[in-house]
Amino acid sequence: MNITILGIESSCDDTSAAVIRNGYMLSNIIASQEIHRKYGGVVPELASRAHQQNIIPVVDTALRQAGIEKDMVDAVAFTRGPGLLGSLLVGTSFAKGFALSTGAKLIEVNHLHAHILSNFIQEEGKEKRLPRFPFLCLLVSGGHTQIVVLRDYFNMEIIGQTIDDAAGEAFDKCAKVMGLPYPGGPVVDRYAKEGDSRAFRFSKPGIPGLDYSFSGLKTSFLYTLRDRLKEDPQFVEKNIPGLCASLQQTIVDILTDKLMKASVATGITEAVIAGGVAANSGLRNAMTALADEKGWTVHLPEFRFTTDNAAMIGITGYFKYLEGMFTTQDVAPVARFDDRCNIRL
Numbered sequence: 001m002n003i004t005i006l007g008i009e010s011s012c013d014d015t016s017a018a019v020i021r022n023g024y025m026l027s028n029i030i031a032s033q034e035i036h037r038k039y040g041g042v043v044p045e046l047a048s049r050a051h052q053q054n055i056i057p058v059v060d061t062a063l064r065q066a067g068i069e070k071d072m073v074d075a076v077a078f079t080r081g082p083g084l085l086g087s088l089l090v091g092t093s094f095a096k097g098f099a100l101s102t103g104a105k106l107i108e109v110n111h112l113h114a115h116i117l118s119n120f121i122q123e124e125g126k127e128k129r130l131p132r133f134p135f136l137c138l139l140v141s142g143g144h145t146q147i148v149v150l151r152d153y154f155n156m157e158i159i160g161q162t163i164d165d166a167a168g169e170a171f172d173k174c175a176k177v178m179g180l181p182y183p184g185g186p187v188v189d190r191y192a193k194e195g196d197s198r199a200f201r202f203s204k205p206g207i208p209g210l211d212y213s214f215s216g217l218k219t220s221f222l223y224t225l226r227d228r229l230k231e232d233p234q235f236v237e238k239n240i241p242g243l244c245a246s247l248q249q250t251i252v253d254i255l256t257d258k259l260m261k262a263s264v265a266t267g268i269t270e271a272v273i274a275g276g277v278a279a280n281s282g283l284r285n286a287m288t289a290l291a292d293e294k295g296w297t298v299h300l301p302e303f304r305f306t307t308d309n310a311a312m313i314g315i316t317g318y319f320k321y322l323e324g325m326f327t328t329q330d331v332a333p334v335a336r337f338d339d340r341c342n343i344r345l
């Protein structure tokens with residue numbers, strides 16, 4: 001029997017719809033909102049308005065590309081949170097309406113859970129080795145930086161997380177200081193390829209355990225620029241590649257250092273990365289190096305599954321469907337789940 005899931009993602013500034021059948025992706029349509037670029041960050045009101053404009057054409061295209069009629073959808077899975085409330089409301093309301101009119105089941109998905117399970121998306125003709133439990137996930141996005149132990153699809157524990165900024169935020173904020181466009185992460189990644197990662201040194205946090213901190217790095221970056229600009233007003237323009245390469249290397253070192261500690265603490269040597277920063281070439285190279293040097297089994301997600309997309313919502317919805325984890329029409333979106341406790345599924 002076929003199980004067909006329509007996934008809907010609208011937590012931030014990407015409107016996305018995807019069709020997953022029996023764990024395989026049939027379509028994954030993403031409408032990114034360019035409007036935020038000129039404001040240097042996501043403007044919540046503009047995001048929810050753009051979601052309203054995009055959602056119907058995006059879903060329509062996803063169904064058509066998958067060759068699926070509306071009444072063939074067994075369940076509609078949507079992002080319930082965390083995210084921007086106004087944005088989440090659009091996807092949630094759409095999903096409820098779709099379920100009501102077609103008789104499809106309704107499945108709520110935690111956005112972070114979906115980022116992690118994106119590593120399980122399969123595609124016809126592209127067979128790949130799927131992660132095996134238990135494994136560690138380094139979840140790195142614009143809003144989160146966490147080390148999660150996965151013992152099962154629904155049994156996960158956050159064993160380390162940032163106490164201040166997220167890794168993506170560190171990329172974006174430092175990029176902004178250099179006058180680079182938003183979001184800064186991919187731009188820093190591009191420039192870093194041309195620069196020397198040892199050109200500059202920035203401070204690394206000294207906090208114990210498996211938690212992260214990136215606010216000190218941001219300050220250290222800011223102070224370096226401030227001091228060097230006093231000597232040479234063109235300092236930033238002249239040193240963008242070196243600054244980007246050194247910044248990226250520092251962030252990657254901080255991330256992998258705690259991941260290695262997590263491996264020692266848990267005895268787990270299989271790892272995945274997920275979230276927007278999982279697209280970073282420096283982090284991907286560092287993970288490959290861990291696999292080579294330490295004999296870890298490492299899974300790197302495809303680029304299109306690292307940033308926000310509905311295929312990851314669909315695959316999470318598929319696993320929840322198999323367990324009968326459905327939700328009802330009175331479900332409401334949530335901007336935040338309780339941080340310290342385990343991911344609410």
Ligand code: KG4
Pocket residue numbers: 012140141142143144167168169171172183184185186189275276277278279280281306307308
């Ligand atoms: O997961 P995501 O799309 O949205 C959130 O849920 O936050 O992640 C977006 C973040 C942004 O901070 C962006 O700068 C960062 O991911 N990012 C990158 C790269 N591509 C996206 N950071 C570093 N290198 C990249 N190549």
Ligand code: ZN
Pocket residue numbers: 111115141275276307308
């Ligand atoms: Zn995300």
